[in-house]
Amino acid sequence: MSVTTAIELISRGTTAVPAPTSTCSPALARDPWAFDALPMPEYGPGASMGDTAPPATPRQGELPEEYRTASAPDLDRRIRAAKETLGESVVILGHFYQRDEVVQYADFVGDSYQLARAATERAEAEAIVFCGVHFMAETADMLSTPQQAVILPNLAAGCSMADMADIDSVSECWEQLTELFGSEPDADGRQPVIPVTYMNSSAALKGFCGEHGGIVCTSSNAAAVLEWAFERGQRVLFFPDQHLGRNTAKAMGVPLEHMPMWNPRKPWGGTDEQTLRDSRVILWHGFCSVHKRFTVAQIDKARAEFPGVRVIVHPECPMPVVDAADEAGSTDYIRKAIDAAEPGSTFAIGTEINMVNRLAAQYPQHTIFCLDPVICPCSTMYRIHPGYLAWVLEGLVEGRVMNRITVADNVAEPARVALNRMLAVRP
CATH class of the missing domain: 3.40.50 (Rossmann fold)
Known part of the structure; x- marks a missing residue:
């Protein structure tokens, strides 16, 4: 079950939802465009909802009504048709933390490091649609060719940490x-x-x-x-x-x-x-704010309930949590650790809920659960929705580029120096 589906069922008060049965905000059940027209910018419901968004935070204009009112099957049909029409002229990149309803359309799924590399390896694509957050799309623009357009489906998908x-x-x-x-x-x-x-x-x-x-x-x-x-x-x-x-x-x-x-x-x-x-x-x-939610008490509870559990957390977690865990590593490290484990292993994972649930579905031979029992996704990743993806893809079919992310040359030139140094330093 996807995070979005679970949130919808919880919001209806259904008894058919497996644990966890709560979210950090009832507003997660609302469509993301409900927050596009608010008078002041905010990150939206989810882990970053308590963080203050600077006045200059990018705002998303109103999504056309046809995309706001379209059913999930209709959006699916339109997205797949647009992808087929566009062919290799467009590549969709999806971050691990993206909701399932969006990441299913990605041509490449990875962490920020992998997606930065992917942006340099798709020279044949005229457009890169980045289903992530703003700083990732900026990086893709700086690493891709000048002829390529980098598109962020929802401009409000920022990052409170950044x-x-x-x-x-x-x-x-x-x-x-x-x-x-x-x-x-x-x-x-x-x-x-x-x-x-x-x-x-x-x-x-x-x-x-x-x-x-x-x-x-x-x-x-x-x-x-x-x-x-x-x-x-x-x-x-x-x-x-x-x-x-x-x-x-x-x-x-x-x-x-x-x-x-x-x-x-x-x-x-x-x-x-x-x-x-x-x-x-x-x-x-x-x-x-996502990784700040994880605690040592959650680790203790996991170990009490699942003797022998392997606890892996992201290094963005507070130091006591990292110290209490068995391992700490990037999202790709977590994925590889689960992939390499003996069947029947049990994992308690300290990272974003969409990725944890996806791993649990992909590796049914293991028991995999999120340390945080409350569904609380990354606020800004959650602003990307199939409606926005359909909108930008159908725009490309019609020859229109929406939500293009560009970095000025005077900023991009020195930034590429630092990024290329990063790409040259292998983990």
């Missing part, structure tokens, strides 16, 4: 760190600070890293990227996800006392000069 670090705040932090450390390399040629941005960030921040000798990372290659950065720098400024930075550096042997937090809302990031001088990794005050 919005926690903006170019102005990071630039201000950099100025203060440069004032403290200077800009001259040490005797070994290492720069005072190397900026590292997680893939979950704006094109502007990727460009910032490219301009300042830095690099992009994903959860798949974060350790390899930190090794790359330590070879070139005395310390790293890691943004926007504090948990991925902390968990990765800790596993590499960096002491916690050498990983201060930089809170952009506080003077000098809320820390002090000596702490910064002693630092190896300066962590940005950002986080993923």
